[in-house]
Amino acid sequence: MLKRSTLSLGSAALCGTLLVSGCANHLSPRSEHEERVERKLLNHSLQVDIGEPKMLELPQRRVRIHDQKTFEVTEFEVTRNYDRYTPYQPWRETYEIPLGAVAVVGGIGANILNVVMLGRLPDSMTKDWISYGFAGLNPFMNVQSHGRAQQNLSSIDEVQHDKRVEYSSLPWSERPVEVKAGARTYDLTTDRNGVLRLNLLDSPFAEQELNHITRLQISVADDQDNARISATLPISNSLRGKLREAHALIYDDLEDDEVSQWVHRVKRLSELGMEEEASELEQSLIELTRNDPELQQQFLKSLTKDAGRLVADPGPSS
Incomplete structure (x- = not known):
C-alpha cells in the first residue's frame, strides 16, 4: 500500500514538472x-608651486596648485547571455489549436511536394510549418512569438582586455585654500x-599689520580622500619694511592731492x-581724470x- 502511494506521488510530481516546463516555448538565446x-x-x-624666488620680495605672487592622481585602469569586455521564451x-489555445492543425496538414503536404520537387522548397515550409503546428496543437504550450518574448539573465562573461596605470594632474580649479x-x-x-593670487597690499592682508609676519603658510586639503599639503612662503625683511609706506601711497585719499603729489x-x-x-595706480589716476582733459x-x-x-x-574721452 505504501509502495503504491509513493509511486502515485512520484508520478504526480513528474507530470507536474513536465507540465510546468512544457508551458514555456523557448526561443533562441x-x-x-x-x-x-x-x-x-x-x-x-x-x-x-609657490613660484620663484622662494622668498617673497614683492607684494604680489601667483601660487599654482595641482591635484594629482594615479589610477589603475582595467578594461573588460562583458557579455550578458539571456534565455528567451514565450510565456x-x-x-491563446482557442485559436492556436485550429491553426496548428492547419499548419501540420500544410507541413505534411509541403514535405510530400518537396520530394516531388527534389528538395527545392524552403525549410520555412517543410520544417517550420510542422514545428508551428505541433506547438499549436499542444494545449500546454503556446507557439513561438518574438513579440511576446520574455527573457531571463542566464550568465555574465567578462574578459579582461587591458590593464594599465594612468596619471592625471589637474588645476585645483576654484577650490578653497x-x-x-x-x-x-x-x-x-x-x-x-588653479592659481591663487596673493597680494599683501590688497584685502584681506591690507587690513593686517604685516611688519612682524615672517612667512605665509599655504594649506590645501581634499577631505574626500584625505589628501593634504602645506607650503611655506617666507616674506623678506625688505618687503616687510616697505609694506606700510606702499599701503599709504596706494590707499590714502587721492582727490585732495595736487598733481605733483600724485606723481x-x-x-x-x-x-x-x-x-x-x-x-596700477597710474592707470587709476588717468581714469580718475577722464572727465577733466586739462x-x-x-x-x-x-x-x-x-x-x-x-x-x-x-585720447579724448567718449
Whole structure:
C-alpha cells in the first residue's frame, strides 16, 4: 500500500514538472556585448608651486596648485547571455489549436511536394510549418512569438582586455585654500586655472599689520580622500619694511592731492621696486581724470617730466 502511494506521488510530481516546463516555448538565446572600464585610485596628492624666488620680495605672487592622481585602469569586455521564451497564456489555445492543425496538414503536404520537387522548397515550409503546428496543437504550450518574448539573465562573461596605470594632474580649479599669516587664517579660493593670487597690499592682508609676519603658510586639503599639503612662503625683511609706506601711497585719499603729489606716489612706488603697483595706480589716476582733459594732460606731462615715465595718451574721452 505504501509502495503504491509513493509511486502515485512520484508520478504526480513528474507530470507536474513536465507540465510546468512544457508551458514555456523557448526561443533562441540573446546576448548583449559592452565594454566596461574600472578605475581604481592608487594615489592622490596635491602639489603647491609657490613660484620663484622662494622668498617673497614683492607684494604680489601667483601660487599654482595641482591635484594629482594615479589610477589603475582595467578594461573588460562583458557579455550578458539571456534565455528567451514565450510565456504560456491558456486563452491563446482557442485559436492556436485550429491553426496548428492547419499548419501540420500544410507541413505534411509541403514535405510530400518537396520530394516531388527534389528538395527545392524552403525549410520555412517543410520544417517550420510542422514545428508551428505541433506547438499549436499542444494545449500546454503556446507557439513561438518574438513579440511576446520574455527573457531571463542566464550568465555574465567578462574578459579582461587591458590593464594599465594612468596619471592625471589637474588645476585645483576654484577650490578653497587656507592661508595663515601670523595668528590670522584666511580662506581664499583659486581661479579656474588653479592659481591663487596673493597680494599683501590688497584685502584681506591690507587690513593686517604685516611688519612682524615672517612667512605665509599655504594649506590645501581634499577631505574626500584625505589628501593634504602645506607650503611655506617666507616674506623678506625688505618687503616687510616697505609694506606700510606702499599701503599709504596706494590707499590714502587721492582727490585732495595736487598733481605733483600724485606723481610722487607713482614714482615712489616704482622706486620701492613695486612697478606693478605703480602702473596700477597710474592707470587709476588717468581714469580718475577722464572727465577733466586739462587736468589729465597736466598729470601725463608731469609723469613724463618729473617721474621719467612713458605714458601713452589715452585720447579724448567718449
